[in-house]
Amino acid sequence: MKAPLRIGIAGLGTVGAGVVKLLAEHGRLLSLRGGRSLKVVAVSARSKAKKRDIDVSGVRWERDPLALATAPDIDVVVELIGGSSGVARRLVQTALRSGKHVVTANKALLAMHGTELATLAEKRGSILAFEAAVAGGIPIIKALREGLVGNRVRRLYGILNGTCNYILTTMRETGRDFGAVLAEAQAAGYAEADPSFDVDGIDAAHKLAVLTGAAFGAKVNFAGVHVEGIRRVSAMDIQFAEELGFRIKLLGLARETRYGIEQRVHPCMVPLSAPIAHIEGVFNAVVVEGDFVGTTMFQGRGAGQGPTASAVVADLVDVARGRQMPAFVVPAERLADKKVSPMDRHQGAYYMRLMVQDKPGVIAAVSGALAKERISLEAMLQRGRSDGAVPVVLTTHETEEAAMQRALARITRLGAVAEEPCVIRIEAFQ
Amino acid sequence: MKAPLRIGIAGLGTVGAGVVKLLAEHGRLLSLRGGRSLKVVAVSARSKAKKRDIDVSGVRWERDPLALATAPDIDVVVELIGGSSGVARRLVQTALRSGKHVVTANKALLAMHGTELATLAEKRGSILAFEAAVAGGIPIIKALREGLVGNRVRRLYGILNGTCNYILTTMRETGRDFGAVLAEAQAAGYAEADPSFDVDGIDAAHKLAVLTGAAFGAKVNFAGVHVEGIRRVSAMDIQFAEELGFRIKLLGLARETRYGIEQRVHPCMVPLSAPIAHIEGVFNAVVVEGDFVGTTMFQGRGAGQGPTASAVVADLVDVARGRQMPAFVVPAERLADKKVSPMDRHQGAYYMRLMVQDKPGVIAAVSGALAKERISLEAMLQRGRSDGAVPVVLTTHETEEAAMQRALARITRLGAVAEEPCVIRIEAFQ
Numbered sequence: 001m002k003a004p005l006r007i008g009i010a011g012l013g014t015v016g017a018g019v020v021k022l023l024a025e026h027g028r029l030l031s032l033r034g035g036r037s038l039k040v041v042a043v044s045a046r047s048k049a050k051k052r053d054i055d056v057s058g059v060r061w062e063r064d065p066l067a068l069a070t071a072p073d074i075d076v077v078v079e080l081i082g083g084s085s086g087v088a089r090r091l092v093q094t095a096l097r098s099g100k101h102v103v104t105a106n107k108a109l110l111a112m113h114g115t116e117l118a119t120l121a122e123k124r125g126s127i128l129a130f131e132a133a134v135a136g137g138i139p140i141i142k143a144l145r146e147g148l149v150g151n152r153v154r155r156l157y158g159i160l161n162g163t164c165n166y167i168l169t170t171m172r173e174t175g176r177d178f179g180a181v182l183a184e185a186q187a188a189g190y191a192e193a194d195p196s197f198d199v200d201g202i203d204a205a206h207k208l209a210v211l212t213g214a215a216f217g218a219k220v221n222f223a224g225v226h227v228e229g230i231r232r233v234s235a236m237d238i239q240f241a242e243e244l245g246f247r248i249k250l251l252g253l254a255r256e257t258r259y260g261i262e263q264r265v266h267p268c269m270v271p272l273s274a275p276i277a278h279i280e281g282v283f284n285a286v287v288v289e290g291d292f293v294g295t296t297m298f299q300g301r302g303a304g305q306g307p308t309a310s311a312v313v314a315d316l317v318d319v320a321r322g323r324q325m326p327a328f329v330v331p332a333e334r335l336a337d338k339k340v341s342p343m344d345r346h347q348g349a350y351y352m353r354l355m356v357q358d359k360p361g362v363i364a365a366v367s368g369a370l371a372k373e374r375i376s377l378e379a380m381l382q383r384g385r386s387d388g389a390v391p392v393v394l395t396t397h398e399t400e401e402a403a404m405q406r407a408l409a410r411i412t413r414l415g416a417v418a419e420e421p422c423v424i425r426i427e428a429f430q
Numbered sequence: 431m432k433a434p435l436r437i438g439i440a441g442l443g444t445v446g447a448g449v450v451k452l453l454a455e456h457g458r459l460l461s462l463r464g465g466r467s468l469k470v471v472a473v474s475a476r477s478k479a480k481k482r483d484i485d486v487s488g489v490r491w492e493r494d495p496l497a498l499a500t501a502p503d504i505d506v507v508v509e510l511i512g513g514s515s516g517v518a519r520r521l522v523q524t525a526l527r528s529g530k531h532v533v534t535a536n537k538a539l540l541a542m543h544g545t546e547l548a549t550l551a552e553k554r555g556s557i558l559a560f561e562a563a564v565a566g567g568i569p570i571i572k573a574l575r576e577g578l579v580g581n582r583v584r585r586l587y588g589i590l591n592g593t594c595n596y597i598l599t600t601m602r603e604t605g606r607d608f609g610a611v612l613a614e615a616q617a618a619g620y621a622e623a624d625p626s627f628d629v630d631g632i633d634a635a636h637k638l639a640v641l642t643g644a645a646f647g648a649k650v651n652f653a654g655v656h657v658e659g660i661r662r663v664s665a666m667d668i669q670f671a672e673e674l675g676f677r678i679k680l681l682g683l684a685r686e687t688r689y690g691i692e693q694r695v696h697p698c699m700v701p702l703s704a705p706i707a708h709i710e711g712v713f714n715a716v717v718v719e720g721d722f723v724g725t726t727m728f729q730g731r732g733a734g735q736g737p738t739a740s741a742v743v744a745d746l747v748d749v750a751r752g753r754q755m756p757a758f759v760v761p762a763e764r765l766a767d768k769k770v771s772p773m774d775r776h777q778g779a780y781y782m783r784l785m786v787q788d789k790p791g792v793i794a795a796v797s798g799a800l801a802k803e804r805i806s807l808e809a810m811l812q813r814g815r816s817d818g819a820v821p822v823v824l825t826t827h828e829t830e831e832a833a834m835q836r837a838l839a840r841i842t843r844l845g846a847v848a849e850e851p852c853v854i855r856i857e858a859f860q
Contacts, residue, residue: 147569
């Protein structure tokens with residue numbers, strides 16, 4: 001048996017405590033599987049006094065997390081502090097520069113500095129592992145980097161934020177609107193007091209940027225992600241979606257177009273025939289379409305103590321087994337510097353809901369605005385009659401985003417259109 | 431860049447040709463990802479004359495596949511001959527004894543001799559990899575051995591045979607019976623001329639035995655799998671299942687009980703609320719329930735040239751990257767020799783369909799037989815009236831298999847019961 005793998009953990013929140021628990025509970029199992037024991041030798045967290053349901057009494061406490069990065073008795077630093085800058089970043093940089101391996105769950109850090117950190121790791125022959133950063137316990141980074149490595153990825157998409165999926169699922173099930181469901185989710189602890197990070201799509205975009213790097217062997221480019229959140233999705237649109245055979249999901253999608261790499265996070269109309277339409281509540285799922293493997297889907301819990309600890313420990317066992325790997329499928333210096341495929345050039349179909357004054361000529365004007373951009377209608381439905389505004393819903397055939405935006409501007413200016421139209425992209429699936 | 435990985439391929443059927451194609455098509459991509467080029471230096475197949483849509487003109491042809499196992503210019507042997515004995519077994523044994531790595535898609539071989547081959551591999555420090563042996567392109571072996579390595583697996587189950595799933599899906603969609611759908615599947619090339627291997631559950635059992643080894647770190651024990659196929663599933667039962675909120679699937683399941691490891695392949699009533707109920711046609715899916723990660727599901731195409739080649743090449747890239755691994759999660763000599771949990775001790779609920787003479791007292795006699803074994807009814811439905819036999823369907827609460835079998839024997843002997851009752855186990859899911 002080889003010498004123990006000596007671990008330093010920075011951050012003892014939910015995930016950190018989960019890692020300590022898992023390592024303690026499965027100690028024997030893990031040394032058998034990893035070929036050596038996995039031993040926590042030091043920890044660091046903001047408050048030593050805080051009550052935690054874990055036993056770290058025999059473990060060195062470092063007031064300064066950076067001490068873990070240089071301690072001679074530590075082989076691998078587990079970074080669970082979070083945040084794309086500040087301590088977390090310095091900790092990871094210093095640890096890698098000191099020749100230590102790093103395991104992190106920090107998607108924001110990787111989304112912003114993934115390429116730089118991968119380069120640092122490879123310079124010193126260290127492992128930079130981050131299975132826990134995306135989709136909780138689902139081993140999707142490993143799938144992209146290893147299990148599906150023989151494929152050119154055609155498209156990748158996923159439900160990457162459990163909070164948004166929970167809100168959308170609850171909206172659909174209860175018929176209630178975004179605000180009410182968000183408030184309830186906050187009360188239940190499923191959403192943060194400041195929900196922006198989740199509901200505005202930023203968290204999903206961080207994860208998508210990391211996935212894209214691993215799937216396409218490209219430099220991580222968070223700035224290249226087009227991001228829209230779910231605040232503007234209404235109960236009415238969810239209802240219409242169902243009638244049209246769709247379910248609204250916040251998806252993160254990436255694919256290569258002839259212009260470069262397209263990365264986008266936004267609400268999508270997903271046909272009910274697509275398996276991902278049925279991933280509900282706090283579950284996450286990632287679909288990888290490879291040129292040889294075809295369509296594969298991976299689903300599971302996207303967050304929480306157990307799933308995230310499972311992913312962190314999987315990375316630790318990889319380190320224990322000495323499984324050297326490029327962080328993003330190819331060596332860091334070979335990561336491609338791909339152009340961003342501009343959103344204006346996005347090709348796809350669209351759903352549009354208008355609130356219009358119920359009077360003659362409105363539909364003709366709307367259709368005219370679309371026709372002018374050579375956008376053809378797939379379906380249109382008008383519901384009810386009223387003295388006020390009534391909803392008109394339409395879906396288009398595939399067109400270009402720029403054309404759709406021009407038509408939309410024209411439609412919004414029509415006198416009979418009562419409020420800004422709601423537009424949701426329709427994603428095509430085999 | 432390191433020296434090329436030199437590959438010898440035995441077997442140039444659908445999968446072998448797929449591997450050659452993939453390696454040719456993605457040569458540059460793979461050397462970037464694997465850190466060295468992947469080079470086929472020799473091949474062997476039964477007929478050199480056979481027309482194939484691949485180019486192996488620059489590659490050495492070995493008449494005897496065993497020559498690949500000892501050739502000094504080969505690093506890794508890809509075994510795609512198939513069969514649990516004969517040439518395939520000798521080839522893998524000889525290659526491993528010669529210190530070569532082996533990549534194989536041969537589930538029968540691994541199911542019968544997995545432990546022995548893993549031991550051989552480790553003795554010489556070779557890699558034995560077999561992602562392609564189970565569930566086609568889905569990287570489930572990697573998930574068990576690495577991605578979910580931090581978990582104690584509570585239960586594992588999957589749709590492991592695409593032919594059976596296709597037949598069951600088509601039976602449900604068309605209302606036709608097993609024989610008719612099988613004949614059609616044979617005509618369409620989805621089922622073999624001799625379908626026994628698939629429809630009697632043997633292929634699924636091979637795969638389950640391999641998965642169980644990797645999930646539980648236990649010696650591969652094909653003989654310990656309880657196997658039933660789908661021949662006795664009737665259109666009528668599929669219909670009743672739907673009415674009761676179930677779908678009938680041929681599942682392979684493994685879990686640890688207090689008696690040992692339970693491995694079984696048989697038709698299951700799966701509640702429609704379980705995601706695996708919706709895996710249709712030739713798709714495969716594997717669900718892993720881990721104590722930390724919770725429930726994860728992996729789905730994709732379970733067979734075919736592209737998906738299987740994708741899995742073989744993923745293993746080759748692992749070999750190229752030098753990723754040494756125990757074949758079944760723990761070193762071969764540490765694989766547990768677990769007892770077989772006897773099927774008699776299986777705990778679960780049951781579906782039973784009887785064809786009974788429609789006369790007073792029959793239901794009372796059936797209920798009495800169940801009550802005698804302390805089996806309680808969950809639901810019972812009788813359909814139609816007739817002078818002949820009418821179906822009576824019942825579901826039970828959880829009971830023991832042995833009790834159910836005793837009750838079944840008693841019920842079968844009842845004068846009013848027209849034919850052998852159809853019994854299908856109901857699997858419980860959260």
